[in-house]
């Protein structure tokens with residue numbers, strides 16, 4: 001029997017780790033909105049309020065992300081399956097069929113999200129295929145809509161979870 005491939009094992013461990021789904025958005029210097037779906041979003045610290053996400057340098061929106069001083073993280077709700085599908089497909093005008101507005105920092109804000117952060121970019125850290133972007137939250141909002149969950153390649157409704165025992 002051949003040795004298990006570390007890459008396969010790594011993927012399978014990731015498939016066992018549930019995350020939310022966000023769309024990172026930016027208003028580019030060409031005057032157009034750009035964005036992509038990410039699940040690498042995480043909190044770094046609360047004081048100061050720092051968050052991070054990793055963007056693949058091969059993403060078509062990467063040059064706009066790398067150049068930006070401000071961005072938004074739109075945390076998707078369970079009703080936004082169409083949004084995650086559109087923003088995980090590369091290129092094109094992803095905002096054409098999406099209801100969105102402009103935030104205080106000029107960043108595009110997608111309507112119907114369960115929460116959102118507007119960020120001032122503080123650090124950009126190269127990591128082989130990705131750049132880790134760390135931003136300081138300068139504005140935040142939320143609703144009571146349940147967030148979307150991503151697990152094992154599928155999307156789930158967090159409004160329908162069973163608490164663990166004990």
Ligand SMILES: Cc1cc2nc3c(=O)[nH]c(=O)nc-3n(C[C@H](O)[C@H](O)[C@H](O)COP(=O)(O)O)c2cc1C
Pocket residue numbers: 021035036037038039040041053054055056057058059060061062087088089090091092150
């Ligand atoms: C649930 C999910 C999570 C994703 N997370 C990331 C991520 O954290 N970073 C990233 O660069 N791409 C991530 N992607 C892939 C991008 O959304 C995808 O490559 C997208 O087409 C990039 O768009 P662009 O090429 O127009 O910039 C994710 C996709 C899905 C469906």
